[in-house]
Amino acid sequence: MNRRKFLSLTSAGIVAATSPVNCRSASAAAEGHPEAAGVLHDSTLCIGCRSCEAACQSVNAAILPKPENYKIPEKPFYDRSVLATKRRTDFQRFTVVNRYDIEDRRPVHRKFQCNHCIEPACASACFVKALYKTPEGPVLYRPELCVGCRYCMVACPFFVPTYDYNNARNPLIYKCTMCVPRLASGELPGCVSRCPEKALIFGKRSELLKIAKERIAESPEKYVNHIYGEHEAGGTCWLYLSPVPHTLLDQPEVGNEPASRLTSGILESAGMTAGILSVLLGAVCFLGRRHKNGAAEIDGARASGGGAHTEVFEGDKEDGQ
Amino acid sequence: MTSGHTDGQGLKGRVKRNGLIFIILFVGLGLTLLRFTGGIGAVTNLSDRNPWGFWMAFDLLCGIAVSAGGFAVASAYYIFGFKRFHVYVRAALTTAFLGYFFEVIALLYEVGQPWRLVYPFFLSQGTTSVLFLVGLCVALYLAVLFGELLPALFERLGRKKARATAVRLAAPLAVIGAVIAVIHQSSLGSLYLIVPSKMHPLWYSRFMPLFFLLSSLFAGLSMVVVEGGLAHKFMRGCADDRHVRDADRAVPACGKGACLFMFGYFIVKCMELVASDNVGHLYTGYGAWFLLELAGGVALPAFMYFAGVRKGRTNLIQGAAIITVLGVILNRFNVSLVAFNYNLPAAERYFPSWMEITISVFLVTLLVIAYRSICSQMPILRTHENYEKEIQ
Numbered sequence: 001m002n003r004r005k006f007l008s009l010t011s012a013g014i015v016a017a018t019s020p021v022n023c024r025s026a027s028a029a030a031e032g033h034p035e036a037a038g039v040l041h042d043s044t045l046c047i048g049c050r051s052c053e054a055a056c057q058s059v060n061a062a063i064l065p066k067p068e069n070y071k072i073p074e075k076p077f078y079d080r081s082v083l084a085t086k087r088r089t090d091f092q093r094f095t096v097v098n099r100y101d102i103e104d105r106r107p108v109h110r111k112f113q114c115n116h117c118i119e120p121a122c123a124s125a126c127f128v129k130a131l132y133k134t135p136e137g138p139v140l141y142r143p144e145l146c147v148g149c150r151y152c153m154v155a156c157p158f159f160v161p162t163y164d165y166n167n168a169r170n171p172l173i174y175k176c177t178m179c180v181p182r183l184a185s186g187e188l189p190g191c192v193s194r195c196p197e198k199a200l201i202f203g204k205r206s207e208l209l210k211i212a213k214e215r216i217a218e219s220p221e222k223y224v225n226h227i228y229g230e231h232e233a234g235g236t237c238w239l240y241l242s243p244v245p246h247t248l249l250d251q252p253e254v255g256n257e258p259a260s261r262l263t264s265g266i267l268e269s270a271g272m273t274a275g276i277l278s279v280l281l282g283a284v285c286f287l288g289r290r291h292k293n294g295a296a297e298i299d300g301a302r303a304s305g306g307g308a309h310t311e312v313f314e315g316d317k318e319d320g321q
Numbered sequence: 322m323t324s325g326h327t328d329g330q331g332l333k334g335r336v337k338r339n340g341l342i343f344i345i346l347f348v349g350l351g352l353t354l355l356r357f358t359g360g361i362g363a364v365t366n367l368s369d370r371n372p373w374g375f376w377m378a379f380d381l382l383c384g385i386a387v388s389a390g391g392f393a394v395a396s397a398y399y400i401f402g403f404k405r406f407h408v409y410v411r412a413a414l415t416t417a418f419l420g421y422f423f424e425v426i427a428l429l430y431e432v433g434q435p436w437r438l439v440y441p442f443f444l445s446q447g448t449t450s451v452l453f454l455v456g457l458c459v460a461l462y463l464a465v466l467f468g469e470l471l472p473a474l475f476e477r478l479g480r481k482k483a484r485a486t487a488v489r490l491a492a493p494l495a496v497i498g499a500v501i502a503v504i505h506q507s508s509l510g511s512l513y514l515i516v517p518s519k520m521h522p523l524w525y526s527r528f529m530p531l532f533f534l535l536s537s538l539f540a541g542l543s544m545v546v547v548e549g550g551l552a553h554k555f556m557r558g559c560a561d562d563r564h565v566r567d568a569d570r571a572v573p574a575c576g577k578g579a580c581l582f583m584f585g586y587f588i589v590k591c592m593e594l595v596a597s598d599n600v601g602h603l604y605t606g607y608g609a610w611f612l613l614e615l616a617g618g619v620a621l622p623a624f625m626y627f628a629g630v631r632k633g634r635t636n637l638i639q640g641a642a643i644i645t646v647l648g649v650i651l652n653r654f655n656v657s658l659v660a661f662n663y664n665l666p667a668a669e670r671y672f673p674s675w676m677e678i679t680i681s682v683f684l685v686t687l688l689v690i691a692y693r694s695i696c697s698q699m700p701i702l703r704t705h706e707n708y709e710k711e712i713q
Contacts, residue, residue, distance in 0.1 A: 090369055121515055127447035127456060128440045145445050148433020151452045153372035154661075155515045162369040163433070165362030171433035252664070254518040263451050266511045266530055270454055270504055277500045281400050285492055288402040 036118070036137035037183070038205035038237030039192055040212055041111050043249070044222055045199035048099050048109040050077045052191035052200065056095045056113075059179060059190035064092055065164055065172075086250075089113060091164040094176040095191060100249055108242065110249040111191070111200070114139060114160045114176035115229060115236035121259030122152035122161055131161075131173070137205065137237045138178035146172055157233050157254035178237070205237050212241055234258025342686060349683025352676050356430055364676040371662060371671035379681050380427035382509060382653035384420050386533075387646060389541030390548075391417020391466060392495075392502035397578065399495035405574040408567035411473055411701045412552065413545050415692065418466040421459060423688045430680060451511045458505030465498040476705040477698060506537040513656060523602050523611045524660035526593050535586040539579040540649035543622075546575045546642035552702060556693060560702035573630045576638040579645060580626035587619050607663065614655055618648020 054077035057064075075082045083099035095113035102108060120139045123131040130145040131152055148171055153161045164171045179189035187193065192200040201208065212227045228240040233254050242249060356364045367374050394413040398406040429435040442460065447453045468490065475484035510533030517525055526532065549568045553560060560568075594600060602608050622644040629637030662670060696702050 088369065124449045125452065125515055127450040127453035128437075128445045129447045130445070145437075145440060146434065147437045147440055149431075149452060150367075150372035150433070151450065151512075153369065154512075154519075157516070157518045159370050163367075163372065164360075165365070165367060166360045167433075168356075168358055168360040168363075171360060252518060257517070259515050260449060262514045262517065263511060264449070266508070266514060267449070267451065267454060270508065274500050274504055277503060278496060281396070281496045281499055282493075285400040285496055288400070289492075 033118075033135040033137070034206060036135065036205050036237055037178070037202065038116065038137055038208050038239060039178075039189065040201045040203070040208040040239045040241070042199050042201075042212075042215065042241045043108050043110055044241065044243050045197045046097070046109040046111065047197055047199075048080060048083050048097055048107070049196060050080060050083070050097060051194045051196060052111060053077055053093065053095055053097060055190040055194035056176075057093060059182065060094055060177075064174070065167065083109070089160070089175070090162045091172075091174040094174070098250070100244075102244055102248060105243070108244055108249060110240075110242075110251065112250075113191075113238070114178070115158055115233075115238040116176075116178055117233050117258070118235040118237065119233075119258035119260050121155040121157060121233065124260040124263065125151045125155035127151065134180075136183070138180050138183070139175075140177060140180060141173055141175065143172045148172075155259060157252070157259070205239070208239055212239055215241060231256040234261075342690070345679075345683055345686045348679055349686070352680050352683070353430075355676070356680070361430075361433060364674065364680065366671060366674045366677070368669075368671065370665060370669050373657060373661075374671050375658075375673035375677040376427055376431045376681065378654050378657040379650075380431070380684060381424055382657055383650045384424050384427070385506065385509060386537045386540045386649050386653060387544040388417040388420030388424075389502065389506055389537035390545040391420075391469075391541070392499050393538055393541040393578070394545055395469065395495045396499045397574075399492045400499065403574065405571045408564060408571050409545050409549065409575070411470070412548065412696075413541075414466060414469050415473075415695055415701050416544070416548060418463070418470055419688050419691055419695075421463045421466060423684055424459060425463070426687075427681075427684055451508055451514070454508045455505065455512065458501050458508060462498065462501045462505060465494055465501060468494050469498060473699045473701060473705075476700050476708060479707075481707075503534060507531065507534040509533050510656075513661070516661070519662055519664075520656075521602075521607055521660035521663040522597070522599050523594075523607055524656050526597060528589065528593055529656075531589060532586065535582055535589070536649050536652060539582040539586065539645055542575045542579040542582070543642035543645035543649075546572055546579075546639055547646055550639050550642075552696070556696055556702065559693075559696040561704060563704065564702050569635065572635050572638050573633070576626045576630045576641065579642070580623050580630065583619050583623035583626070583645070587615070587623065590615060590619075607660075610655070610659065614648065614651050618644070618651050622648060 057077070083097060084101070086098055087096045089096055089112060095111060097109050097111050100108045100110060116137055116139045118133075120131065120133055123129075123133050123139060126132075127149065128145045128147055130142045130147075131139060132142070133139050148163070150161075150163055150173075152173060153159075153163065161173045161175050163173060179187075179191075182189060182193075188202050192202045201211065203211075209227065209230060212230075216223045216225055216227070223241050223243060224245055226242075226246060228242065228246040228251050229236040229238055234257065240246065240249075240251065242251075247253060352364055361367060365374060365376075390409075390413040394406050394409045397403045398410050428438065432438065441447060441453055441456055468487075471487035472484050472491065475481075475487055507530035510529035510531070513520060513525070513529055514527070549572070553565055553568065557565075594603075603612060622641040625637055625641035625644070629635070629641055658671065700708075
C-alpha cells in the first residue's frame with residue numbers, strides 16, 4: 001500500500017461521503033403526533049370579513065412589538081377594500097386574508113398564517129432549537145434563544161416566519177402560535193372563535209381530514225379534489241379546502257417531502273466523513289513521510305554499495321503501478 | 322520592511338490610494354454605526370421573503386470558497402507531498418485565516434443578535450440544522466488555521482523552542498484542517514438542500530454539497546495564483562527574491578490542480594443536468610444564465626489553464642485564475658440570490674442596497690489592510706533570516 005493507492009481510495013471516499021446518503025423512503029407522509037390539533041379553512045364558506053384578523057390582533061397585541069410610525073391595521077378591520085391588495089403577514093400581524101378574483105365565479109378568500117407543519121422546516125433549520133414542534137400541534141418559538149440567523153425564514157416553504165428588521169436591540173422572529181395560551185385554558189384559537197361563517201374549524205388533525213374528505217365527497221362540484229396541507233411538506237396541521245386549484249390562491253406546490261429528511265442524510269454522513277477522511281489523509285501523510293525517509297536510507301545504502309534494500313525499493317515501486 | 326517606496330508607485334499614487342481607503346473606512350464605520358443602532362433593516366433591502374442577501378452571498382459563500390486555498394495548498398504540501406506548493410503554504414493559510422476571521426466579523430452584521438452567537442455551542446445545540454454544522458466548522462477551523470500559522474508567529478517573536486514544536490504540529494494540523502474544511506465547504510452547499518421548492522431546478526441538486534466542495538478547491542487554488550500575482554506587484558517589499566522566484570515556478574502546479582478539479586466539476590454538473598432531467602430548462606433565460614456560468618466560468622478558464630500549463634505561459638494561467646475566481650463568485654450569487662426565490666414575482670425579489678455592498682467593501686478593505694500588515698510584520702512571503710538553512 002503506498003501513496004498512490006491511498007489517493008484513489010481517498011478520492012473515492014470523499015465522493016462517497018459528500019454525496020447524499022438519503023436512502024429513506026419519502027413516499028409515505030409523516031404521521032407525526034396522532035393527537036395533534038389543527039384548523040381546517042374552507043374557503044367556500046369564507047366571506048373575507050376580516051374578523052379573524054381583528055381577533056388575532058386583539059389576542060396577540062401583548063406580544064407584538066409596537067414601533068413608532070407603524071400602524072396596524074393600515075385600514076380598520078371593518079374596511080374590506082384592503083383584501084384586494086396582496087398582503088402578507090409581518091412582525092405586526094400573524095394572519096391576513098387575501099381576496100382572489102377569479103374569472104366566472106365569485107371571489108375566493110384565502111387565510112394565511114403559520115401552517116404548523118408536522119415536521120417543520122423552521123425547527124429543523126434552527127441551530128439553537130428556538131423553534132420546536134409540540135406534540136399538541138403548534139410550532140412554537142423561544143425568543144430568548146434566537147440568534148437572528150433567519151435560516152428558518154429561508155427554510156420555510158410557505159414563507160411564514162417574519163423578522164423585526166428595524167429593531168437593533170432585540171429583533172425576533174414572529175409567527176402564529178395557534179394561540180397556545182388560549183388552547184391551554186380550553187379556549188379556541190382567536191381567529192377560529194371569531195369566525196362568523198364557521199369557515200374555520202378547530203379540532204384534531206385526523207378528524208379535520210375526515211371532515212374535509214366528507215365535504216369533498218358530498219359535493220365534488222364545489223371543491224377541487226385536493227386538501228392543501230394533507231401531504232404538503234410532509235403534512236401540516238392547518239388544512240385548506242378550495243373551489244379552485246390552490247396555486248391560484250398563492251398556495252405554492254412545495255412537494256411532499258418533509259424538510260428534515262432533505263438534510264438528515266448529509267448531516268448523518270458528516271461525522272462519518274470526518275472519521276474516514278482523517279484516517280485516510282493521516283495515512284497518506286504518514287506513508288508519504290515513511291516512504292521519503294525510506295528512500296533516503298536506500299539512497300544512502302546504494303551510495304555505500306549495499307544491495308539489500310534495493311529489492312524492497314523495487315517491490316515498493318511495483319506496488320505503486 | 323513595510324514601506325511603500327518599493328511598491329513601484331509614485332507619491333501621487335499613494336496619496337490617491339490612501340485617500341480612497343480613508344473614504345471607504347469612514348463610510349464603512351458610519352454604516353456600521355447605523356447597522357447597530359437602526360437594525361439590519363436600516364442598511365439592507367432584506368425582507369420577510371428574502372431573509373438572506375448580499376452579505377450571505379458575498380461575505381460568506383464567496384469568502385469561504387476563495388479561502389479554500391489554505392487547505393488545498395496545505396494538503397498538497399503536507400499530506401500529498403507536492404514540494405512545489407511550499408512557497409504558497411503560509412500565504413494561503415494567512416488568506417484563509419483572514420477569510421474565516423472576517424467571515425465571523427461579517428456574521429456580526431448579518432445575524433440579528435450577534436452577542437448570542439455562542440448560544441449554539443454552549444446553550445442549545447440545534448443538531449438537526451446544517452447551519453449548526455457550518456458554525457461548528459468555522460469555529461474549529463479558525464482555531465486550526467491559527468495553529469498552522471504559529472510557526473511564522475514564533476519566528477517573528479524569536480521563540481525557537483516554541484517554533485520547533487509548532488513546526489512538528491504542522492502536518493497533523495494540516496490533516497485536521499483538511500477534514501474540517503472539506504466538511505465545511507460541502508456543508509455550505511447543504512444549506513440549500515432544505516429549499517427544493519424555492520430554488521430553480523437548474524441550480525438545486527442533491528449534489529450541491531459535492532459541487533460546493535469541488536468548486537471551492539479550484540476557486541481556492543486560483544485565488545492563490547491571483548493573490549500571488551497581486552502580492553508581488555503591490556507588496557514587493559514584503560517578499561524576498563527566492564519567494565518570488567519559487568512562486569512563479571509554482572504557478573503551473575496550481576494551474577494543473579485547478580484544471581483537474583474543474584474538469585471533474587464540469588463532468589458532474591453535466592451529468593446532474595441530464596440525470597435530473599433539466600435539459601429542457603436550458604432553453605429559458607435562466608438556462609442561458611446557467612450556461613454562461615458553466616461555460617464562461619468553468620469550461621473557458623479550465624481550457625486556458627490547460628493551454629497555459631502545456632505551453633508554459635504564466636500570464637495565460639493568471640488570466641485563467643482571475644476568470645475562475647469570478648466564475649465561482651458568479652456561481653455563489655446564482656445559488657443564493659438568482660436561483661433562490663426564482664418563482665416570486667419581480668416586485669418581491671431582492672436587490673442589494675448600496676449600503677450592504679459598501680459594508681462588504683469596507684470589510685474586504687479591512688482584510689487587505691490586515692493581510693498587508695501581517696505580511697510586513699511576519700515571515701509569510703519571505704524566509705526568516707534565522708531559518709534560511711532549513712529550506713533546501
